[in-house]
Amino acid sequence: MSKDDLPSESDYALVGKTLPEIAAPELPYKPPMPKSFRPKIALIGAGGISFAHLDAYRRAGLDVAAVMSRTLARATTRRDEFYPDAIATDDFESLLRRDDIEVFDITPHPLERVPLVEAALKAGKHVLSQKPFVTDLDTGERLVELADRNNVRLAVNQNGRWAPHFAYIREAVRAGVIGDVISSHTAVHWDHSWIVGTPFEKIDDLIFFDFAVHWFDFLSSLIGARGTSVYATRNRAAGQQAKPPLLAQALVAFDGGQASLVFDAAIKHGPLDTTFVGGTLGSLASTGPNLGEQSVTLTTEAGIARPKLEGAWFNDGFAGTMGELLVAVEQKREPLNGARGNLDSLALVFAAIQSAHTGQAVKPGTVRKVPGI
Structure with missing residues (x-):
């Protein structure tokens, strides 16, 4: 092996080449509204x-x-x-x-x-x-x-489908901007202790079933029903007062790719919310301190784009879900947030809960009911 065949220092250090800044593609990420249907x-x-x-x-x-x-x-x-x-x-x-x-x-x-x-x-x-x-x-x-x-x-x-960063990433994937999706990794680190003393404490798998369902739904919006297995864990955080475990994570395998979802719900200082979606032609990343403050970058062979997104999850997300339903009625089609497709999201959630309880990987769709409910 010659010296030229050896990996470079940049290869070992995972250093990528410098790319130019380019214009971000215009994508329909904002909440949709019907043209004339106002029921x-x-x-x-x-x-x-x-x-x-x-x-x-x-x-x-x-x-x-x-x-x-x-x-x-x-x-x-x-x-x-x-x-x-x-x-x-x-x-x-x-x-x-x-x-x-x-x-x-x-x-x-x-x-x-x-x-x-x-x-x-x-x-x-x-x-x-x-x-x-x-x-x-x-x-x-x-x-x-x-x-x-x-x-x-x-x-x-x-x-969450119309949170600006999630919506832009989804629409970029749907438009083929990054090619075929091969990875999706989301992580949320925040303080969910407000549930203490509320009815939410009665939900044993609160993080997966009530909160993480948005992130499983985001994954489903990218991969549909391609999930083949889910392996998950949950744990109580040191010093937590809430009854349900506040730590949960899941690994999802899908045809041609993999995904991870991490939820640390007992972080009192330094909240962080990150998303990375990798494809055969590029990648998308979003990061910020919370659900409402996110910065998105799109990287392809052509360069790096930083779209300036408008709006916020609360309350554009709520306008988006109703607006999409009304547009679907007007256009006589299935809503993007239709219940039929949402069953794929729930299949991932149910599999994660079952896996967290059994310690075994679970095939999505084989767990028909939420364990414990």
């Missing part, structure tokens, strides 16, 4: 997160005609705060009978939500379901089939 919307459930839904809809100029809650006072408070001309009610059935309300945004927790979604679909309403969509895949498939039979659209409020 009346009913918000079902006026709990904690409902403010984000209503604020996003008001900013987008959408027409919320009713706010419903089992506790009328909650519905009234939310109505007065965001849509004073809407009605506030505790009567779900009365809203089903209103022909002028075409879209239902249904927000309660999964087990309470399923019969509400089912009733709305049977009444011919288009539905945006809160996430996580369902606790078992068979129920999810049944609801998807019910929507098809009634010729209505069923979407899921995976609002």
Whole structure:
């Protein structure tokens, strides 16, 4: 072997060549809105997160005609705060009978939500379901089939899909900018201790099921149903007060690639949120201290692009999920956040939870229900 055949110092140090700065491609990452379809919307459930839904809809100029809650006072408070001309009610059935309300945004927790979604679909309403969509895949498939039979659209409020950095990365992948995806690595380090003393503490696999579902959904938006195995772990962080384990991580193998998802939910100082997606023709990276402050870079053979993105996860993500549903209705197509595709995301989540409990790799789709629920 000659000297010229040996690796260079740069090879050992993983030093890449200097690339020029180039213009970032223009991609449709912002929340979509229909051209002319402006139906009346009913918000079902006026709990904690409902403010984000209503604020996003008001900013987008959408027409919320009713706010419903089992506790009328909650519905009234939310109505007065965001849509004073809407009605506030505790009567779900009365809203089903209103022909002028075409879209239902249904927000309660999964087990309470399923019969509400089912009733709305049977009444011919288009539905945006809160996430996580369902606790078992068979129920999810049944609801998807019910929507098809009634010729209505069923979407899921995976609002992370319209976080600006996630949306730009997804659209770049869909446009073929980085070629075929061969890797996706996301890591979130933050403090989730606010759940202490709340009902969220009752969810044993809180990190995977309630929080990480956004990141599994992001992965699913890149690879679809290509996942072949999931290996995951979870652990309690030293000194944590919350009941559910706050540390969780997963490795996902998929045809032609690999992915990792890391969640450190007990970091009180120095939060960090990073994303890397590698492809055969380039890579995309995003980093920042939190979900709302992210800087994206796109690297290809041509150079490095740094798109200047507008908006924030809260509340552009909520505008995006509803807006995409309305556009899909207008264009008579499946929503990008459709429930059918969301089952691929949940298959990854369920497999991760099962793996974390058993210590074994799990094939996505073989675990039909959330373990422990």
